[in-house]
Amino acid sequence: MTATPKNPLHGITLEVMLVELQARYGWEGLAQRIDIRCFKSEPSIKSSLTFLRRTPWAREKVEALFVRSHGRG
Incomplete structure (x- = not known):
């Protein structure tokens, strides 16, 4: 039986990640840190969430930043 590594993002929503990252940075x-227009041009939590939910590569960058900034993983 092989052990699977714990998911450092388990139970954390994209909205929670984004709110915490926005408060921090x-x-x-x-x-x-992440060169995407939704953070540069009239940014908001709502518009950023819409973009990130539809754009897997951008969401992965946000998740990676969250993990690094919280010392998870």
Whole structure:
């Protein structure tokens, strides 16, 4: 029987990740770390969530930043 690694994002929604990252870095800081327009042009939680839910590569970058910034994984 092989053990599977724990998922560091288990139970954390995309909205929670985004709210915490935005509080930590601000929109400008997020845009510097992840070069996507939804963080640069009239950013909001709602518009960013819409984009991230439809764009897997961008969501992966947000998830990776969240894991790194919270020392998970």
